[in-house]
Structure formats: C-alpha cells, structure tokens
Amino acid sequence: MTSGSWLADGPLFGLPLADIWFGLLFFIFAMFLFLDGFDFGVGALFATRADEHEREQFLASIGPFWDGNEVWLVVFGGALFAAFPAVYANLFSRHYLLMFAILGALIVRGLAPEMYEQRDDDRWKRWWGRAFVVGSITAPFFLGMFTANWLLGATTIVTLPGIIVGLAVVALTVVDGVAFLRLKTRGELREDLRADGYRALGAYLVLVVLTLGYVYAVVPDLKSALVSPLVLTLVVLTLVLAGVYAVATKRDRYYVAFGAAAGLVFALVSIVAALIYPTIDPVAGLTVDSAIVSTLPLNLMSIGAALLLPLIFLYFGVLYSAFSGPIDVEESY
C-alpha cells in the first residue's frame, strides 16, 4: 500500500510549486534579515553607548524577541533542506568555513546578552558587551559575504563583492535597528538615534550602488538580469523607501520608518532572488526545476507550510503586541 499515492500524481492544484518554494525561501530569509536584523543593529549601536542605563535599555528592547527572530534562520535552513536538498548540501559544504563563521558569530551574539546580565562587575560587563557588539556585526557581515558568494558563484571565501555586500548588510541592520529602537525608547536617547539612522542609511545606499555597479561592470552573466524591468523597479523602490525612511525619521513617524526599513530588507532580498533565478546554485549548475524535491514530499511540505505559516504570524502578532510600546529595563522573569 502506498498511502500517499494521490499526492504523488502531480503538484497540488497544479500550482508551480518549485517556483513558489523558491519565493518562499527568499521570503523566509527576508523575514529573518528584517527581524533578527534589528537585533543585530541594536548590537552594533550598543558600541556607541557608554551609559549603563542606555545599554540596559538596548538589551531589554530585544530581550523577548531575538530568540523567535532567529528561528526564521532555522526555518530557512530546514526549508532549504526539505525543498532543495541538493542546494542545501552543495551550498553549505562549499562555503564550509564561512558557514561556521556565521554560526560562531550567532553563538556569540546569542550568548553575550544573557551573560552580560549575570554579573555586576565592570570587567565582566565590558567583555560581554564587546562580545555582543562583535557577534552582532560579524553575523550580518558574514551573511552578506555568503549571499554574494552564492549569487556570484565565488568559491573562495574572501572576495571584493563579498566584503562590499557584507558591509551593506551590516549598514542595513543598523538602519533597521535604529527604526526599532526609536519605537522602544523615549526622550533624549530617541532623539540621539536619529543621526545614527541617517548615517547608516547613507552608508547602505553607497554600498548598494557599489555592489550593483560591480555586478554591472564585472559579472557579464548577470548584466542582463540586472537591467531587467523587475530588478530596476526594485532598485528604484529601494531609493524611494530610503527617502521615506529619511523623512519619517526626521518627522518622528516611527512606525513609518520601521516599515520602510522592512521594505528596504525585502527589496534587497528580492533583488538577490531576481538576479539568481532561474538558477538556484549557479556553481553547482542547479536550477530551481532541477533541484526541487519530487512531487510527493513537495506536496506534503506545501500543505505543512500553508497550515503553519499563518499560525507563525499569529504567534509573532501575540508576542509583539504583548511587548508593544516602550520597554522597561526592570522587566524580567
């Protein structure tokens, strides 16, 4: 007896499931980069504050959220494994050391705030504070390098576009982090953060232009994809969102700025997705259609994702609404 035979006959409702999963994967990655991105940004901005009360506020602002945010990366790994196992295997084994650099940075970033709170002496707090900053900056930097290497098919770890994209992602997380912190803090600190937002936004735009210029000039394979209407639209969208972010930050429209930061993240990830499609791992010669799992497991996964994703959004809604508004540093256990 083959219990799932009717599910093996063809894709569910005749949907283009391979393409849907390609899109879903990048969506999951963008969710991760947006949500954990502001955690990273808060970590980077932590370095700019010497006042203990302000530092505590930074840590308290992400305390209830970061673990859930990071799970989007776990889901990205699992979904890539389930939908495109050959890509999961090729990509991660090829970027072996870079993968572990990312994981190492995430370990340091996750552990440091917990450790920081454990003791009151200065040296302990200084070192865990530094660890938090270093983890929060290197994690998105390595992720950016990884993404550039994936897209451009680099097989060495350190490449020029890798470094540029890495820095761009770091700048983007700071843009994101400022928008988030301005929702969570009040008073002078909130005013001070505005300038950090402008600086990070400026740096991000410069780095994005550099990246696109590099791709246009040096990577002939991607040149035509780069000037396709979709990618050009996304580039224009990035500029518009940057403008919205700047104006909203100036006029203290906090939620608008936060929304614009989210838009910037989704635009960047969409650009990467648009450039890489219809391949999914150019170095290994894998395309979306050749790397997708067979129909039966794909249908099962699609049903699972369709049922679970709305629930996941519900959980995040409950969590974020429970902790809406300014954070109180005293809140714990």
Add this chain to the structure above:
Amino acid sequence: MVDPVFASRLQFALTTIVHIIFPVMSMGLAPFLIYFTWKDIRTGEAIYEQLRRFWTKIFAISFVVGTVTGIVLEFEFGTNFAAFSTTAGELFGGPLALEGMMAFMLEATFLGIFVFGRERVGNVLYMVSAVAVGVGTWLSAVWILIANSWMQTPRGYELISKNGQEVVTLVDPIAAYANPRFFWMFVHMQNAAVESVALVMTGLGAYYVFRHHVWGYSIRQIGFWEMTLKFGLIALVITAPLQVIHGDLYARHVFETQPQKFAAMEAIWETDSYVPEYIIAFPTSIEDILDPRAKDIFGIGIPGGASWLASGGDPQATIQGLEEFEGPQPPVAIVFWAFRIMVALGFWFILLAFWGAYRWWRGELLEDDLLHKALMASTPLGILAVELGWIVTEVGRQPWVIQGVMKTSAGVSPGLTSAEATTTLVGFAVVYLGLLALYLYVIARIVRAGPPEVADSGTTDHPSDSPAEVSVDD
C-alpha cells in the same frame, strides 16, 4: 590534520553530545513549569511563584544555549554530510523544516512572553504561554525523532537516480514517518528528560536540605528547597520504573529490527541460543574493556537471560552474533559498555526513587544524610544516562548512517578538506567546552542566589502545615 571523514564524525558527535543537554533540561522542565505556573495562578501561594520564577531562569538559559547550539546542527548536515543530505534530503529535510515551523517557532515566540511578560499579560495568556512553550519543546522532539528513527529503520522509500546520483525518494509517507521505532524513541527520550530533571531537582534540593537539617546551617528559603526535593522525588518515583520498563520493550524492538546493533549491545559474536544476560560484567583485563566478548568476560549471568529479554519470554531464542554480518562492525566496546552503564544507572535511579519515597513515607526524608548524599551525587547522572543511550543508538548503527542503505563514510561532504574539517573540529572543541563551562557557571550562580523573595498573595486559605511555611529560620 585529521581525516575529514573522521573529523566530521567526531565533530557531529561533539556538537550533538553537548547540544542534547539543553533540550533535555528544557523538555524535562516543561511539565514542571506548566504545573508551577498553574498553581501560582490558581493559589497565589508564594512557594509556587518562587518555584516558577526560579526554574524559569534555569529554563531560559538552557533554552538560549540550546538555540545557539541547535542552529549549528540544522546546518551541519549540509556542511559536513553533504552526500548524506543530497541522498536522504527528500525524506530527512521535511521533518527538520516542520520542526522549525511547528515546534521551534511556537516555543521561541511564547518563551518571550513566558520569561519576560508576567507583568504585561493576563493570567490566561500567561498560562497559554507556559503550555505553548512546553508543547513546543516536546513537538521539537517529535520531529527530530521522526527523522532519526527513519535513519535507524528506514521504510517507505525507494532508491532512484537523480542528477546522476543515487538518492532516496519518498513513496509512502505514513510508513516512513509513522515508524514503529519513533514510538519507542519518543517515549524513552521524553521520560528520560523528565527523569533527568527530576534528578537535578532532587540533587539540588538534597544539597540544601542536607546543609540545613544535617549540618545545621541556616539556609535562606529552606522551604523552597524542601519542595524542590519533594517535587523531584515524586517525578522520579513515576519516571524511573517506567524508563526501565519501556527501555526493555525498546531493546526488544532493536533486536527485531537492528540485530547487528543488538549483538553489539550484548557483545555477542557467535550466533547462539539460550544466551545469558550478564547483569554484572566485570572486566579482568584491558582486552575485556577494549574488545569485549560476552563469552569471555567474567560476569554474573542469568542463563538464557539475553535470549529471554530479546524474544520477550523465550530463554531458548536464538540471537544472531556479530560474525554473521558482513563488513565492518560497530565499535562494540563503546556500544557494549555505554549500554551496560546506562542500564545500571536506570536501576540505580529506581533504587533512589524507592529509597526516597520510603523515607518520606516514614517522615525521615529530611534527616537521612546518606540518601541526601546519594541524591547529590546523582544530580548529573540522568543526563549522563541520556548521553549513553544516544551513544548506543548512534554508534550502534555504525557503519551505517542510514541502516542498510548508506555507509557513514559515504555520507561525508566530498569536497571537504582535512584542513577545513580539522579547523572547525578544534574550534568546536574549544568553543563548546567554554560554552559548557559558562552554562554550569551560570546555573551555579542562579542556584546560589536561590529563589526570589516573594510576598504571599494567597487568595485561598491553606493549612499552616503546608511546606511553604515550614521554612525560614534566618
């Protein structure tokens, strides 16, 4: 430089052996925290708020360390076992993805409310959060064990050729995922997690009870530690006997489905019937330890015992010896001794449970210093038993990564160099030992700081002999 195959195996062993400690703590604590939260909300008694808040701290730090070490595992199949991932991904990736979406998301989001949100949300949502976190931790185990049980007893698949490689394709999801092995693994693992946490609780409780009642030191909040000891003991009395009972049924299932692993567990080389079970195996030489052969080891055996256990009641039953299986054998010494020590610990926990229950019944729980010492010494032994059990499961399956389908050596990433593999192996050895040391340091600090001071906001009247008020002579 270490050979990439060996380095990858060692690294996976190291990263899983360290990681499993934290899920054991969170899965084991989950039922206690649900109960403490419920009682705290319903009665408002200070003791339950203390129990909830204290153990939530331990839960939270375990969860964080479990998250960061768990993400490594999510990616390590790809980095180090790319050939396995390509071959088995179609069956193996799905459960991992569903674990993330169904379990981990539930757990990680509601944990934020459970840990930080007591003042922000109402009783109902707080209770829901406690349950969601607990259910999330257990659902995680469901999907991970579904994936693992398929590697032990693969079913519901066919081998096909795809992009020039032989890969597994799913043909019958119910056969593949509703694997009989899954049931035994899940029952044995979850019960073990609760039992391990029960031992941590009795061990810590006994430490303070011993110092207070035996040595006469004044301990702040001694009532809290007495309750911790008692809750741990209740859980131990329930879980310890069950663990051995379904452990036995699980072993029978292994005998039926993985005869080579079973032979390694018993170190039986020649096929035989009426095989004795050595309840005490005493090595008399280095040989016995490194290359155990049941027939040669000095031990006290029950005639026909192993046959009887394996077959479920027939002392004449034939057990296939290792010599019947072609090719390399699992490392018998590791499997044989890990299994024996695990079983011995299982019986020791039953003894502890009944000893403690008897003293409690006689009203001597707080006075028996030998019992206190035994409980203190056993604090980490539940977790040790879990580690040994997993060593039996995973090492006993060797040389296969998927039993009978793919050898472990064939599953390693083909492009991996010794330099890369050695670098990360050394890195993990350093980082994970540091991580473990930090975790223990933080737990020790939380324990030393003791439970938070809480004013009793009890809404219901309780008799004054309730243990919460026994307390406090400082």
